[in-house]
Structure formats: C-alpha cells, structure tokens
Amino acid sequence: MSFTSLGLASSLQKALAKQSYTEAYPIQKEAIPAILNKKDVLGIAKTGSGKTASYVLPILTNLQGGSISKNRHIKTLVLVPTRELAAQVLEVFQQFSSALSDPIKCLAVHGGVSINPQMKAMQNVDILVATPGRLLELVDSNAVHLTEIEALVLDEADKMLNMGFQDEMNRIFALLPKKRQNMLFSATLSKNVEDVNQVLLKNPQVIKIESExxxxxxxxxxxxxxxxxxxxxxxxxxxxxxxxxxxxxxxxxxxxxxxxxxxxxxxxxxxxxxxxxxxxxxxxxxxxxxxxxxxxxxxxxxxxxxxxxxxxxxxxxxxxxxxxxxxxxxxxxxxxxxxxxxxxxxxxxxxxxxxxxxxxxxxxxxxxxxxxxxxxxxxx
Structure with missing residues (x-):
C-alpha cells in the first residue's frame, strides 16, 4: 500500500517520496489510519518493522493546525525504556517535523546527562520523548506539565515493564488527563503488556505483525x-x-x-x-x-x-x-x-x-x- 493513500499530511507525503519511501510496511498500513482517526492502538511488532514511523507520521499530521499549547504543557508524550531509543525516536520526529510548513518542536529527555539543559529546553515543546525516571524528575521540578496531553505512546512497552518501570509508569498515568489517545507498541504480548493494555487502552485497534x-x-x-x-x-x-x-x-x-x-x-x-x-x-x-x-x-x-x-x-x-x-x-x-x-x-x-x-x-x-x-x- 502506498503512503499517498493513508491520509497523511501532503508535506509528509512529499518528504517520504523524497527519501524514496513509497510502500508502507504492514504495521504502518494498519496503524497510521487508526491513529489519524484518534483510535487507541495496540501494536505488536518486532523492532525494525517500521513501528516508529507508524506513530510519528500520524501524530505529526494530527498536530498540524491545532491550537498553540501553553508553555511547558506538552501535547504528545512518548515513553521509552532507554536513552538510545529516546534519541532514535526524536531523530525520526525531527526528520519529518522539519518537512512541515509549521514545524513542531520535539525534545527527548533521559537520564545519564545533566537535567538542567533539559529543563531549559522544555520551552514550547509539543512532543516529548522520555524515559520514565527523568520525566518524573522534570515533573517534580515543575519543568513540564502533563495535564493537557492529547496522545500517549508507550514504545517497547514489554521492555519497560521487564526493566521494572511499572511503579514509575503508574505515577505518570495518574498525572495524565483521562481523555486522551493511547498507543501501546511492543515486540511481544506478554502478561505484563496485556495487563497494561486492559488498564490503558479503550476499544483499541489490535495490530499484530509476524514475530521475529x-x-x-x-x-x-x-x-x-x-x-x-x-x-x-x-x-x-x-x-x-x-x-x-x-x-x-x-x-x-x-x-x-x-x-x-x-x-x-x-x-x-x-x-x-x-x-x-x-x-x-x-x-x-x-x-x-x-x-x-x-x-x-x-x-x-x-x-x-x-x-x-x-x-x-x-x-x-x-x-x-x-x-x-x-x-x-x-x-x-x-x-x-x-x-x-x-x-x-x-x-x-x-x-x-x-x-x-x-x-x-x-x-x-x-x-x-x-x-x-x-x-x-x-x-x-
């Protein structure tokens, strides 16, 4: 299926074509239309299957032309388990955001580096990619507010749960507005992921792509x-x-x-x-x-x-x-x-x-x- 038939912003379609991305991968064919329609999504697909773009592209499309967010009140939160994945996801957001007529400010925050530059960089951010621990540190410092989030993504949810982030994630969930779009992506559908799915997602579109x-x-x-x-x-x-x-x-x-x-x-x-x-x-x-x-x-x-x-x-x-x-x-x-x-x-x-x-x-x-x-x- 071609990207041109999925309903993405025309500027994103041009950016995809410029980079010779014409055919969408299976996870993208199903996830992009669902996310554009503001549905909750449970996507089970291995790393390297095109999963990141399957939520980055529709999230950017949905944010186009929206209201200007208050300072330090982000609209989209992407939770990831590692610093490396945070940097990688941010790279994809920035790559495609730069193609928009009105680019959307994106930022990644994680531990292992000083928190002060991240606190200063939170000005006017719409999309935040974060590891759970560093996000809570920023919340506790009033550097970011989660009360106006419209979309939440859990990427590599199985790994986050296996690494013991459950308590931190529960704290974060409690700070979010009840009305929001939720997207959960995982390489496997473990019991922990299924439990989070039951609590987090409302009538989700379930997408399961072949395993590794x-x-x-x-x-x-x-x-x-x-x-x-x-x-x-x-x-x-x-x-x-x-x-x-x-x-x-x-x-x-x-x-x-x-x-x-x-x-x-x-x-x-x-x-x-x-x-x-x-x-x-x-x-x-x-x-x-x-x-x-x-x-x-x-x-x-x-x-x-x-x-x-x-x-x-x-x-x-x-x-x-x-x-x-x-x-x-x-x-x-x-x-x-x-x-x-x-x-x-x-x-x-x-x-x-x-x-x-x-x-x-x-x-x-x-x-x-x-x-x-x-x-x-x-x-x-």
Missing part, C-alpha cells in the same frame, strides 16, 4: 565450532578475509566487549565497544559512527539487542552465545530487518553445543556447525 521467529528466514545464519581461545583470531580472520563492513558483535559482558574491541583495533580493524558503563555521550557517538558506516565494527553487550534501529545492518556476530534462545533471536534480529537480508554468525564452543541445539529448536531452524580446524588463523 517468523521472519528469520531473511537472515543467512552461519555457526562456527571454535575453541574459546581461538574466538579472537577467528573473528579477525572472518572480517579481514571476507572484507566484512558494518559488523555488530555481541559479547557477554562490558569487560569482554572492551577486550574484543581493543584486540580488533590493535590488529588494524577499526572498532569500538558500547555498553552501560560507557558515558551517554560516548554511546551516542559510537552508535552514530557505526550507523553512518564510519566505524567498521561495534562490539556490544545486550544493551543493543532491543530498541535500536540500525537500518540495513549486514552482519551480526554472536561472539558469546546469550543465555536464552529468545535473546539470541533478538540479537540476530538486528539484521535481516525491514525486508533487507543479512548474515548472522555464531561462535560455538564445545561447552555451548547443547545450548546451541536448544536455540535451534526454539527457532525451528537447523544450522550446520562449520569446523574451524582447517581455517588458518595464524597472523590474525
């Missing part, structure tokens, strides 16, 4: 049987020998990520690490460089398994296997997204073999183990 397990056929999966001490040389061999670029490598810990990135850099492969122990500025800059192709390898912990949209990412490497099959699927789901093919590589030690069989059973997909004994990794 159903779409992993877009991903070409390879697995290498490798001794623990040979993982580093094998990774460097694969990157150099196959000339891999834009490679996202997952490790089991922050210390491990730093060590792998250090060895890659020492061997002439441009790489850096990102994890919760890095400053927010460093994480944002590293991700920006990686997304724009200025950084060849980004080594990460599970911080990046959800909520980060890296479009057309060609390679994901599981340097260390995650603890659960679900986490494995989320990791490799960073590639093979939005109908673009990708390659996922797993390193499997002798101790990992049983666990890797469990992962394959969960995916309903068999992956042959490639023996690395014949691969000459000397010098790598």
């Amino acid at each position: 397990v159903d779409t992993i056929d877009l991903i070409d999966q390879l697995a290498y049987s490798v001794a623990e001490e040979k993982k580093g040389p094998l990774l460097r061999y694969l990157i150099k020998h196959n000339n891999l670029k834009q490679v996202l490598v997952f490790t089991s810990s922050a210390h491990r990520a730093d060590a792998v990135a250090y060895k890659l850099s020492k061997n002439g492969i441009q790489a850096t690490s990102t994890h919760s122990k890095k400053s927010q500025g460093a994480r944002t800059e590293n991700l920006r460089k990686f997304k724009t192709g200025k950084l060849r390898v980004l080594v990460a912990t599970d911080l990046l398994t959800r909520g980060i949209d890296i479009e057309f990412l060609p390679y994901v490497v599981n340097y260390d296997l995650p603890r659960s099959p679900k986490d494995y699927i989320h990791r490799i789901g960073r590639t093979g997204r939005a109908e673009s093919p990708g390659e996922a590589i797993a390193f499997v030690t002798k101790d990992d073999e049983h666990h890797f069989k469990v992962i394959q059973k969960k995916m309903k997909k068999r992956i042959n183990l490639i023996d690395t004994k014949e691969i000459d990794t000397k010098g790598y």
